Amino acid sequence: MTGPADLDLPAAPSWDLAEFGPRYAAAEQMARRYAAAVALVAGHPARDQLAAAWPTVRIVLEAVGRSCLTAIRQPPRSTRRRGLTRRQRPARRSRHLHQVHLALVALAQAVDAAVATAVSVVLAAEAPEAGRRAEADDWLTALGAAVAQLELTVAMLTDDGGAASAGDR
């Protein structure tokens, strides 16, 4: 596996992230899968489209790391998990956790699309059928939608991170 330096991944937070640690690790693993998919389609036109979304993946990972660092400064979340009424707001730490989870979902969907594109390209190279090429194009379209969702997630994480920092002060 390629090291973080080779992939230009953001440095992982060096603090103990408590319950956010496995979430950050999962996000980093997904970023690595995305990078593997990009590397696999080298020399194919799909590579440019996959590579174009890599900065967004990297920014999401960075934002998740910042959100985790902000969250662990908040008091631990309540043991009560769900069942809040519409008027009740979850604790700030729980809000961060929810946003990190939303980022993980968006990241997983983008990685799924990128991996499926790479698989279609690999299989199309072995058995060049028109259907396989069309399949790769379909997955690239799905990737475009997933990346748009990722960009929204970045905006959400960034806005809330700023608000949380302001609230801390």
Add this chain to the structure above:
Amino acid sequence: MTRRSRTVAPDPEPADPFDRADAWAPAVGFGYWRAVYGGCCDALLAYDRITATMPPGPLRGKLVELRPELPARLARAARLAEVAALLFPAGPAREPALLALLADDPLDDLSRRLSPVPPDPGLREALLTAREELWRVAEDAARLAVRVWENPTATDVPAWLTGLAGGVATALAAGVPGPCHLEDEL
């Protein structure tokens, strides 16, 4: 002073890495993909064992003759397994740890937003087909061996061999499952 002419022996031909089936090379992890690729290697080993235990004769000669065509098929399976291990390190299913983290969301069970199996446009199927085809060839060879042992005076051995050659050719066809089984032809 007489100088002894030294002749340098040519380097031996590099052996085909897939000539000897090794489930650990290439390294494809310890999980599902290695198990499937190990099944491909087992098929080749089974073929070799069948060939080694057959009595000398035209059938054994033909089996030995067909053997060099199988590593190409194993190499393709190895390539597919490597790609699968790289892109789906947790196997064909979604990582259970990720789903557990998302299910632990304070507001909702977010694991439901992801399918339990990540989309795969045919990689697993292609690898399983490759394993099945290799096993088909090994099983056909085993059936022929049993028939020869049971009936050493059989006269229709060439017809059986034609069927086996057809099975090997099918296994070599990239990604296309064989149209028929050797047993169907006999």
